[in-house]
Amino acid sequence: MTKIIEITSVPLITSTGPETLPASSDMQTIGAALLTAALLLPGVVKAETPPEHASLSLKYLNYEEKQAGLKRITANSPSLSLTTPLGADWSLDATLTSDDVSGASPRYHTAISGASRMNDQRTAGDVAFTRYFPRASLTVGTAYSTEHDYESRALSATGNFSSEDKNTTWTVGLGGSHDRINPTNLIVKNETKKTISIMAGVTQILTAEDIAQLTLSHSRGEGYFSDPYKALDRRPRERNQTTLLARWNHHFLGTGGTGRFSYRYYSDTYDVKAHTLTAEYVQPFSQGWTITPSLRVYSQSAASFYFDPVYDAQLGAPFPPGYQFASTQPSSADQRLSGFGALTFGFKVSKQLTSDWTVDIKLENYEQRGNWRLFHKGSPGLAALKAQSIQLGISKQW
């Protein structure tokens, strides 16, 4: 995903505040100086000026997931990210990622026997250019990724427009992607998947300590959505998705920390409805240390064509009761389309080493279960999925 709004990391106004001004009892002079300093401060939302510094970040992710009796996927992913101003009116953002994924994946539900072994290398990159105007910016980006059986290309354009006082920013975006699928089992050949996405959002400064954002997105996709490596997986060739995302950040004056909260509502034409709540708290300490505990709560309903692990008396697993071989009805036994709830606990520690160098580490623990679903009933009979991840990062700005 391309970022839609990024608030520039700017020198705090306090650093150009009264303490650096020549001593003066003339309050008017101080007021005027403060105002001048404030007007030099770039807008809080990145709509009108390029980033002040260039930065390069390197991160490494190790991700491992398992269910009872089966070690599933392991992924190792190094990533590189570059942000740099280009002259007075432009900036460039680019990322490069490589995923080395291996392990086992159940062919239906969470069945261990017959789980397919897999090993895949995914390489993904994207680049975006932003042009800045007074009170506005336009970002055009492209993304590409390749795996041995999957290739994806994407294009996007996002515009930001700020109000005169820079307290409100409106965002609109348009994106499209074109994917090509060539599974190794040759179940299909040269299949494609195309999506078009639109979004509109507003970011509003509510108080000197609160900023909120509301984003509405809609995407329409058509093509091959099935999982070629799963048994009896046949999904509708059209999938339209709608999301509403609300985010709110609050600065606590008492602790100097920041609370970051979000809620996302998701709905699609597979009849999946999902709710995602996130909360994290960023607490800075002396000598450049910062800790960030986080919590994520997720719940989704099952897709209309997902079937529970109850099998036909004659045919046995993985066939649902009354299964017709000639049928073209959609069906899936993919755990990701079942109804479940999930919890993630995270903890991040970062340390600013010098004014230019920062290192960080983040640990996360994820678990999903059918009976953790928050609304209605979860899908019964599936093994819980657990995952652990560790991220190591280092970044430099200049």
Add this chain to the structure above:
Amino acid sequence: MKVIVKKTTTMLLIASAALALSACGTIKPVQPWEKGNLAKTAMTFENDRLESRYGEHIYTSRESASGGAGVGGGGCGCN
């Protein structure tokens, strides 16, 4: 018909929420010199791009819901 009514209601709710958020007049405008805390990196909506990318990729691979914060991401096999 029921679907259309439901969709229209949803859109209206969303539109009014968006309007409430931009809240012409109901929010006291924050002055430029009051924005010091808002300019802190932690107050931004995407302060660690690679961390966000990892999160999006992992959750897209394990859950049905995806997206919400922008446009332009490519797909993946993610089986």
